[in-house]
């Protein structure tokens with residue numbers, strides 16, 4: 187069954203529930219019905235039965251905290267509010283201490299041998315996210331050689347001579363970040379490769395460097411999007427361009443603005459691969475006290491969510507640009523989340539991946555925060571600017587623009603209706619104005635919420 191907030195992995199929170207609510211206020215839920223997500227299928231109800239509070243667990247927890255047994259109903263009314271508040275705090279403290287102990291014991295077992303045995307990593311693409319990742323791994327280990335393969339000689343010179351990349355003029359890069367325009371030198375002897383070239387240029391770029399890529403070199407892809415004409419994701423693009431179906435592959439995704447990583451603000455990401463050893467290695471290589479890395483085997487879910495959230499962010503920006511209000515924003519993003527889930531699950535992704543960091547997490551960041559380039563494109567479209575003018579004034583990539591075109595073909599292939607994401611594609615193709623799109627979306631049949 188899909189995880190429910192009440193039935194999450196930590197039973198501590200469930201067992202302590204009666205202590206957070208006076209007995210009279212505990213909801214007695216006999217049956218909650220969830221409907222499955224596939225629009226084209228008949229909804230299959232999943233039943234969750236929560237009949238009564240778990241008194242046994244409650245008693246055990248109280249015994250563990252050396253508190254007196256729970257009062258009966260008559261006594262409850264005589265206990266003062268101060269006592270109840272004291273009890274509640276004790277329980278909260280107990281739950282927190284338990285969490286901290288679990289976390290410490292987990293960390294004491296954490297292995298770091300991947301970082302200690304890694305001597306060189308290469309970053310393909312010298313844009314904002316490639317630079318942020320290069321700086322991040324370089325800071326984890328001063329002896330690590332971090333080679334950035336860049337196209338522009340001036341960028342190369344600026345990184346090597348002044349430790350600066352124009353994307354972050356206020357951040358000095360660590361001295362072990364070295365830039366080069368020589369693909370052979372950059373790739374030679376690398377233990378890991380970060381791929382940060384925009385999706386639409388990845389095939390031609392990789393074909394150009396394939397001769398220097400070791401067949402065992404693990405690729406950690408940072409790029410989020412779908413290739414326009416082929417509908418491929420990075421997990422397909424990389425091995426096919428390198429002509430090596432076994433090229434080790436990990437997708438890194440989740441809510442992360444490069445600038446916030448550069449400022450070492452707390453961030454959480456997910457690494458996904460079919461190869462569990464490789465996800466563990468990528469986790470060890472990347473995690474730090476300001477970057478949490480979860481692992482996952484659902485590569486399709488992580489990649490498709492990362493690609494489609496960029497299209498949804500354009501739609502969210504259009505809502506802002508047209509000044510349609512907060513109700514509209516919430517309705518649109520909720521609808522977009524459903525559309526992404528419908529398509530992703532038809533493609534074989536797990537619904538829990540779509541509601542996790544790389545799905546809902548990244549959707550929230552990109553749809554609601556002005557730092558997003560995709561949302562910015564949407565704001566400008568919604569304010570009446572022409573796409574060509576917007577593109578002409580941008581010096582960074584907004585992957586959602588190309589991915590929108592690919593989404594429609596995928597939706598047709600998997601027979602999924604995606605009204606919001608289709609509207610974005612039509613607006614980008616200049617076939618529909620944002621205003622006409624809103625009118626059309628508001629007139630869609632008002633169907634069951636699934």
Ligand SMILES: NC(=O)c1ccc[n+]([C@@H]2O[C@H](COP(=O)([O-])OP(=O)(O)OC[C@H]3O[C@@H](n4cnc5c(N)ncnc54)[C@H](O)[C@@H]3O)[C@@H](O)[C@H]2O)c1
Nearest residue numbers: 312313314315316382387391408409410442443444582583
């Ligand atoms: N910036 C972020 O906050 C962020 C966060 C997560 C993921 N990403 C993803 O990372 C990928 C890269 O984004 P970015 O923000 O670094 O982009 P960017 O626009 O900042 O930089 C793109 C880089 O790619 C290079 N490039 C462009 N065309 C190329 C080509 N034909 N061959 C080789 N290099 C080429 C450019 O020179 C530039 O260095 C995107 O897929 C993006 O969705 C970005």
Ligand SMILES: O=P(O)(O)OC[C@H](O)CO
Nearest residue numbers: 440441442443558559560
């Ligand atoms: O600036 P955007 O819209 O490309 O988004 C950047 C990242 O993907 C956010 O996680």
